[in-house]
Every structure is written in C-alpha cells, then in structure tokens.
Amino acid sequence: MKHLITTAIAGAMVFSASVAQAADDVTLQLKWVTQAQFAGYYVAQENGYYADEDLNVTIKAGGPDVAPTQVIAGGGADVVLDWMPSALAAREKGLDLVNIAQPFKSSGMMLTCRKDAGVNSPADFAGKTLGVWFFGNEYPFLSWMSKLGLATDGSDGGVTVLKQGFNVDPILQGQAACVSTMTYNEYWQIIDAGLTPDELSVFKYEDQGVATLEDGMYVLGENLKDPAFEDKMVRFVRASMKGWKWAEENPEAAALIVLDNDATGAQTEKHQVRMMGEIAKLTAGSNGALDPADYQRTVDSLLGGGSDPVITKQPVGAWTHAITDKALN
Amino acid sequence: MNVFLAALAFWAAAWAVNVWLSRRGNSSAIRLMVPTVFGVTLLLLWEGIVRGYDISAVLLPAPSAIGRQFVSELDILWVDFVQTFVKGALSGYVIGCGAAFLTAVAVDRSPFLQRGLLPVGNFVAALPIIGMAPILVMWFGFDWQSKSAVVVVMVFFPMLVNTVQGLQASDHMQRDLMHTYGASYRQALQKLRLPAAMPFIFNGLKICTTLALIGAIVAEFFGSPIKGMGFRISTEVGRLALDMVWAEIAVAALAGSAFYGSVAMLERSVTFWHPAQRG
Numbered sequence: 001m002k003h004l005i006t007t008a009i010a011g012a013m014v015f016s017a018s019v020a021q022a023a024d025d026v027t028l029q030l031k032w033v034t035q036a037q038f039a040g041y042y043v044a045q046e047n048g049y050y051a052d053e054d055l056n057v058t059i060k061a062g063g064p065d066v067a068p069t070q071v072i073a074g075g076g077a078d079v080v081l082d083w084m085p086s087a088l089a090a091r092e093k094g095l096d097l098v099n100i101a102q103p104f105k106s107s108g109m110m111l112t113c114r115k116d117a118g119v120n121s122p123a124d125f126a127g128k129t130l131g132v133w134f135f136g137n138e139y140p141f142l143s144w145m146s147k148l149g150l151a152t153d154g155s156d157g158g159v160t161v162l163k164q165g166f167n168v169d170p171i172l173q174g175q176a177a178c179v180s181t182m183t184y185n186e187y188w189q190i191i192d193a194g195l196t197p198d199e200l201s202v203f204k205y206e207d208q209g210v211a212t213l214e215d216g217m218y219v220l221g222e223n224l225k226d227p228a229f230e231d232k233m234v235r236f237v238r239a240s241m242k243g244w245k246w247a248e249e250n251p252e253a254a255a256l257i258v259l260d261n262d263a264t265g266a267q268t269e270k271h272q273v274r275m276m277g278e279i280a281k282l283t284a285g286s287n288g289a290l291d292p293a294d295y296q297r298t299v300d301s302l303l304g305g306g307s308d309p310v311i312t313k314q315p316v317g318a319w320t321h322a323i324t325d326k327a328l329n
Numbered sequence: 330m331n332v333f334l335a336a337l338a339f340w341a342a343a344w345a346v347n348v349w350l351s352r353r354g355n356s357s358a359i360r361l362m363v364p365t366v367f368g369v370t371l372l373l374l375w376e377g378i379v380r381g382y383d384i385s386a387v388l389l390p391a392p393s394a395i396g397r398q399f400v401s402e403l404d405i406l407w408v409d410f411v412q413t414f415v416k417g418a419l420s421g422y423v424i425g426c427g428a429a430f431l432t433a434v435a436v437d438r439s440p441f442l443q444r445g446l447l448p449v450g451n452f453v454a455a456l457p458i459i460g461m462a463p464i465l466v467m468w469f470g471f472d473w474q475s476k477s478a479v480v481v482v483m484v485f486f487p488m489l490v491n492t493v494q495g496l497q498a499s500d501h502m503q504r505d506l507m508h509t510y511g512a513s514y515r516q517a518l519q520k521l522r523l524p525a526a527m528p529f530i531f532n533g534l535k536i537c538t539t540l541a542l543i544g545a546i547v548a549e550f551f552g553s554p555i556k557g558m559g560f561r562i563s564t565e566v567g568r569l570a571l572d573m574v575w576a577e578i579a580v581a582a583l584a585g586s587a588f589y590g591s592v593a594m595l596e597r598s599v600t601f602w603h604p605a606q607r608g
Contacts, residue, residue: 065550065563065567067566067567067568067569069567069569070566070567070569073385073387073388073569074388089568090568090569093386093387093568093569093570094385094386094387094569095385095387095569134563134564134567135564135567136567136568138564152555153555153556154554154555154556160554161554161555162471162554162555163471163552163553163554163555163560163564165551165552169467170471175470175471
C-alpha cells in the first residue's frame, strides 16, 4: 500500500513536470546587470504574465563585458535587449538583427563632467579625457564626438577616450574629466559618492540633439520566418509590455521585485526605487511599438556622424511591426 | 559533401608533398620548406572551408579577410603593439627580470632570505592575475604603468626560482677550485657561478617572454585607454569585427615568437659551451 502511494505521488510529480515543460522556453539576454532598467521583464515573470502566456522565460543578466549582439550571434539567447546604434552596426556587419519592440521612448544617456576639470560646455571637451563604456554602448558617444568634429584617437585637438567599467571611479578619482552616465544609474552613483549637482556639468543627449533609441527587443531575422517562433515572440512582447505598464504604475513594488531577483546582492533599495522612477520617465509614451519617426531620427543621427559614422548606409529590414501588431491589438 | 571531399583530397595531397620533401634530406632549405608547406596548407584549407560552407564572418573570418584587415589597419595595429608590447610587456619584463636577478643574488648570499623569501614569493606567484590586474589598475592608473606592474608580478617569481637554482648549479669541485685560487665571493660569482647559471637564467628569461605578453594583454581587459592589443581584442569582439581580432592575434603571435626567438639567439651565443647548444 505504501509502495503504491509512493509510486502514485512520483507519477504525479513526473506528470506535472512534463506538463510544465509544455510551456515554450524563451531566453532573454539583458543589456546590463539586474536592475530596474529591466523591471518590466522581472515584473512579468514575478506577476505570472509570462506563465499566463504559457512561456517559460530565462532572464540572463548582462554587464560591462557582455555584448548582447555577440550573445545572440553565438546562439545564447532567443531575444536580446540592445540599443539601436549597436544593433544597426551589427546589422551592417552581417548579423540579421530585427527590432520587434521598443519599450523605451526617450534616451537616458548623458555625459557628466566635473566643473573643476574646466568643462562647462561641449566647447570645452577638446583635450580632456572622457569615459565611455564599450561593448555596444560607445556608438552614441562616438557619433556625437564625430558631429562635434572631435577626434577620438588621442590626436591633438581631440579627446582622449577612457574605457569605463562598471562604476564611476574615473571621475571620482580625477582620471577623467567626464564620464558617460545614465539618468537613472551612474549619475546617482556620482551624487551618492559625494559630488553635488553644483559641481557637475551635465549634458543630456536628448538636449544635445544626438539622442538615439535605447533599450529595444531584438531577434534574428531568420528565426522570425518560423511561425512558432513568431507566435512565441508575440506572446513574449505582450506579457513584457504588460509588465512594463505595471512597473510604471507601481515603481516601488517593481523595484522590490528587481531586488529580489538580484543575484549579486550589489543593488540597494534606495538606488533601485530611484532608478525605477527615472526609467518610468523613459518608457512613458511607448506602448511597445517602434515609432518609425524615432527610428529614422536615430538612423539619421548615426549616418550624420562626420568622418567616422557608426553606419554607412540606410539599413533595410532592421525593424518590424509584425510582432507588436499582433501583440498589442 | 563536395566541400568536405575536396578539403580531404587537398589535405592528403599536401601531406604527401610534405612527406616526400622531408625524405629528401636535411638541408636548411628543406627544413624551412616543410613547416612552410604545412602552414600554407592550413591557411588554404581554412580559406576553402569558410568559402565552401559559407561560414558567417561574424563567427570565423577567412584568412584573406584577416590579411586585408591586417594590411589596411597597419597603423592601428602598430599603435596597439607599441602600447602593449613595448610600453607594457617589455618594460615590465626588464624591471621584473632585473629585480628577480638581483633578489636571487641576494637570496644566494643569505640563507635567511632563502628560507624566508622563497616561500613568500611562491605565495605571491599563486595569486591569480585576473584578481590582481584590477587592483593594480586602481593603484597605477589606466595607462601602461599598471600593465607593466602586472607583468612585473607575473615574471618575478619564475625568474627568481630559475636564477636561484642556476646559482647553485656549479658543483663542489669547481667551487673548491675557486677557493684554492683564493677567489673572493665576488670573483667566484663573476667567473664561475654566474656563467654556470646562464643556462638556467636563460631558461627563466624564455619562460618570462611568454608570461610578459600574456600579462600585458590580459591586464588591458580591466581598464585601458582606447589603444592596446588587449583592449582592441575585447572591444572588437564586442563589435563583432572578428577579422580585426584575428589580425591582433596575428600581431601578438609574431611579437611573441620574435621576442622568444631573440632571447633564444642570445642564449645560443652566451651559453655556447653547453651540450644543448652543440650541433
């Protein structure tokens, strides 16, 4: 009798496990480490929106040395989050990345400089050391420098570029006059470290007219030809955008969900709540569908990059509304 | 299938040519040709497979694309070479090996240092470079000085151990002979023990050439100005420009071989008396 009950329980467990595996697997590669910048996806996972769409989503965190384009090229993810300049540059290199959704409407990128390093306006950049991240994050910066006519290879009259890592130490230790910051992350790290807003000159890419589209969802074009994959992505986008809208309305709760998922333990509640508030400003105005006018503005900004443009010709087939049309209507 | 059969046939033919060549004698021309034929075969095979199977350039570029990139980006490659090899690896190598040599002479003189310093050096050598490089970048800044420091830490202990062992290489009879000649410590060191230690010292120097290049390149992954072989390799991988990555790898291979080769040639002239150098 005991043997029969044990077998029945084991059988039920195996049965439920196989039923759970009937959900479709999706691997999402984030653009940076786990933080409120990706709250929509963590919320969708926590609140069961992915499960409602019969999806089993694995969220992979990124970092300063992870290029999402490289991950998807190597088959490490089904869908990646990336900035449009990086995706378009990869597309020109031969990687068929297609934008299927654009949750972020505005750009949060800025260059933060120390006033005591003598930087009060973009005219003061020449001859200074400016920091920027690489691995896909350098394109808006290089495009802006090219537009300003400043060489980035260290030659006279140009700027010296420093490869930034995960933190803002270069500006705190005086190794760089300016560092690249996001409105929602590194700028607050500098404030938390002790510098006051009066001591800093901040140049927002949106104000300088060099903003490009940021976090968007990208997949490989060849996968989109498979109807099963396309259906998976429709459900994924629908659930993710639901997660984003919930996160915009409940910033503190969303920040706590992100903290729960932070495996590194490096994030703090204060920082994440503040970040979620700033991120909500960037996602506001987008329901997930890419606005072709925004796309064209980004492309024109990249093509107009002076002597060293990030892309050299108009991209073809770089985005599609096929997924968002089905997901959001 | 055709591509596979063609590649196999080509490989077999080239192998046959090489075997025939090596049976024709041992002249220096033949000794040069055999590895050249082998290398060229590999390159042609690589090119053929990439073209035949239409492998994406994002995964594996063809040697022709790499060669084209090498030639067109020669100025960038040169700047990277100077930054990493000359400023980082070479300076660290000279400082590290020089310091290790002097320390070895001091260790040889003092049994206290021998019992105390060697175990500590052993511990320092076991510290992983991946852990030390960011710390040294924090201490010495982003530029070549921190890369030089990483190289010093990497080459110090192998060179120290080899030199200490070399200084103990002269045997008892020879040292007694020096003693009977009334040689002072310095004279014995200069005339007997250092020349006898040369094979060991050069062994250490040759090991350290490879360590120096590795150290300089890896240290650049943790913070650098936007030049240098390590920086270029890691960021061009992020930009999916694999042909540039391979061009940098080629530069590193050439630099490393030339470095090792020049130390080996110096060894041949200094230790001409050693059995390994004869014939």
